[in-house]
Amino acid sequence: MELIFVKRSGKIDDLTIVREAGGRETISCPKQGIIPHEMVHYAVESVLAHRGFLSLVKDGKPAEFGTEGGDSEEAIERLVEVFQAELWGGRVPAADLVATYEHACEARGHSVAAISHADVGTIRHRLNELSRQWSAVAVNEDLKLRF
Template identity: 75%
Template structure:
């Protein structure tokens, strides 16, 4: 599956999902001051073998779905949110990031996806790379990723 992120003017960027069969779907991505939320999903889900938003889309769900996924998808959503919080607030020790993630899962009443210190560093590296590439884009330029 191909993900095409386009930097736009205004309050929204854009993501076009191109499935293996060639069918595509475009959704708006609210600007957050960092990379788009769905790009953070890419960073997490491409490192971990856990199911999240992009896995559901790859399996045929519409990219603009609003229904909650299952326990695994909820755990990945909390992990993405934890990494986004770190991107906004600054790096923290790996143990603190994992503890924050575990607390968020506990507060929402679902399981925690297993994550190691090595996973955290690999995701951080991917987020750093994506952030550099996204920041370098001019308006209306795109960043293509394979999932």
């Protein structure tokens, strides 16, 4: 599956998802001052062997806000949120990030996806690279990723 993130001048960027079978969907990505939320999903889901939003879309679910899966997909959503918060607020020790993630899962009543400190480092590295690439994208240009 190809992900085409397009930087726009307004408050919304675009993500076009090109499915292996040839179908295309475009969704809006509200600007956040960091990389798009779905790009954080890409960083997390491409490192971990756990299912989240992009995995659901790859399996044929519609790419829309509120696409829901099961317990494992919810666990990945919490992890994406924790990494996204770190992008906004600054890096914390890996142990603190994992503890925050575990607390968020517990508060929502679902399981925790296994994540090691090495995984945290790999995801952070991927997020840094995506952030660098996204900041170099001009308005109305794109960043293409394979998932």
